[in-house]
Amino acid sequence: MFYIGVDIAKKNHEASIIDSDGKLVSESFSFSNSIRGLEKFQKFISSFSIDSNNCIIGMEATGHYWLSLYSFLIDLGFSCVVINPIQSDAFRKMYIRQTKNDSVDSFVIAQILRFGEFSVSHFSDEDTFA
Numbered sequence: 001m002f003y004i005g006v007d008i009a010k011k012n013h014e015a016s017i018i019d020s021d022g023k024l025v026s027e028s029f030s031f032s033n034s035i036r037g038l039e040k041f042q043k044f045i046s047s048f049s050i051d052s053n054n055c056i057i058g059m060e061a062t063g064h065y066w067l068s069l070y071s072f073l074i075d076l077g078f079s080c081v082v083i084n085p086i087q088s089d090a091f092r093k094m095y096i097r098q099t100k101n102d103s104v105d106s107f108v109i110a111q112i113l114r115f116g117e118f119s120v121s122h123f124s125d126e127d128t129f130a
Contacts, residue, residue, distance in 0.1 A: 005109025
């Protein structure tokens with residue numbers, strides 16, 4: 001199983017992939033918040049034989065910037081978890097030396113998924129979002 005944490009931002013997202021042992025699969029990966037960037041992200045994770053059957057993808061609910069990635073991945077059949085930033089901040093404080101940058105944040109989100117340390121967020125269907 002793979003766990004992918006995505007640090008959401010207005011222009012560019014940062015993703016980290018870890019395996020079931022918590023080891024980084026690769027360096028963190030940056031991609032734009034655009035359809036081209038989302039396709040680049042899909043191609044990147046596919047290069048590690050990662051698909052909707054062997055991974056969970058998590059991201060923080062940062063403004064509305066996470067919605068395009070979330071919708072894109074759900075449409076492809078991926079399991080996605082949206083994490084409250086308060087949860088990831090608490091985990092970061094106990095897990096790492098309180099360092100904050102995009103690659104650390106995406107790694108922390110991936111670890112939260114691996115440990116199952118998140119509350120599940122429930123969303124309305126896509127018609128409600130529109």
